[in-house]
Amino acid sequence: MIETHLRKLRARDDISAEEEAAIRAAVGEVDRIAAHRTLIRAWKPIHESTLLLKGWTARVKDLESGERQITEINLPGDFVDLHSFTLKELDHDVVALTDCEFAPVPHEKLEAITVDFPHLTRVYWFSTDLDAAIHREWMLSAGRRTAIGRVAHLFCELLVRLEVTGCVEDNSYEFPLTQVQLADCLGLTAVHVNRTLQELRRQGLIELREKRLRILNVPELKRIAEFDPGYLYLKKQPR
Amino acid sequence: MIETHLRKLRARDDISAEEEAAIRAAVGEVDRIAAHRTLIRAWKPIHESTLLLKGWTARVKDLESGERQITEINLPGDFVDLHSFTLKELDHDVVALTDCEFAPVPHEKLEAITVDFPHLTRVYWFSTDLDAAIHREWMLSAGRRTAIGRVAHLFCELLVRLEVTGCVEDNSYEFPLTQVQLADCLGLTAVHVNRTLQELRRQGLIELREKRLRILNVPELKRIAEFDPGYLYLKKQPR
């Protein structure tokens, strides 16, 4: 059930049997939520972090003027809000992009881990620092990449992140986002996303239909995106 | 010497005398670096984190095409790279925006803290999660705010962050960035930053000359920026 989570952790560092047991003991009952529902609301006190088991979620920030920015997409195996453990409340909503399965991890269990398992603590700390690295790359996209580069970069990032948990087949993966949501990720409008997707299709780089993305030319897509996977920290290292 | 750092920590949580002693024991010799020099290079293994004592630094990401994005500004009292403790190498450079004083904190000392001081560990973990929250707000700026909103928002953020460490007088603070660097923070060009600053001056909201910024109308600047300081997590809470 939490295998994808363990796979994600073990891609970056060794997790001992005791540590795995501590994680398993901390995870609560599996729960479900439907697409479009809000899992976590901004500025509400939080006493547990949420481990995503199935489905995709997004961290969403809104302006009063109605503008919306998705600041990260979370995939199966990710904590959607491990940072709520130290922040106590979030600066953003977390919404389900698809039907999701998730499991709660009480903050008191995490606190116990920080007392009894310093190495595992550092692994989880790493995990939030990885989120921040992804944030920085998205900032670079929003600030400096053109529309086509932004779309291409997001597709490359998701390809690599999904490969870690074995959710990619033949450079193709389930892609549940609508063009509106894609626009919210990229700081573009839905209309422009639509035109950009058509340009990528016209260049023979991708196929995207029926919620499935197939990347037809990975090297070229990475080139357009100026994609370098370093920021995803996939090298296994003692943390 | 590390008083500003302690002030910053204590704005968010209590730090005991033992914890303070542990911090002081971990901090190494003060060093200096000149403006424009690179403190930390991306993708080089790092074995100590750097505590900024005086001056401003920036986290810089570059594209091959020459585009540059500053992803965060660090101020006195900040760790410029606490995240290197878990990441082991950085996805970005850290450059000195001004002449700087800083002190190294060996990662082995931080590791010892994660073993002996779980609460202090959580406080430092919080500190990197705060960086990520700032990243998310910058993403919202780059993706969804107009040029004038972005500039206004950055000025408001720095006002609040500098107030924490007592570096603001009468809504006025030293502002060492050039318009080129400002553009790199905001995902704009220097020319457009120039015009945007003139618009803010024309509206009587700011004065900016000789590297000093004075905000003449704080409420109106915050309104234009849609600035809400929540994301800076200034409430004191047990972490």
Add this chain to the structure above:
DNA sequence: CGCGGTGTTGAGACCTGTCAAGACGTGTGG
């Protein structure tokens, strides 16, 4: 059967970028 969400397309507007030039101050070497 109508409705809302989604994807698509076109025309035009506008915000921001590009390119170029000049003013000004500073530092430096001849």
Add this chain to the structure above:
DNA sequence: CCACACGTCTTGACAGGTCTCAACACCGCG
């Protein structure tokens, strides 16, 4: 001490990428 290079700020004209507004097709669903 002057000449010059360089970084910074400023301004103008123009280009272009992206947005806005509008309309329409399609589809699943109540």
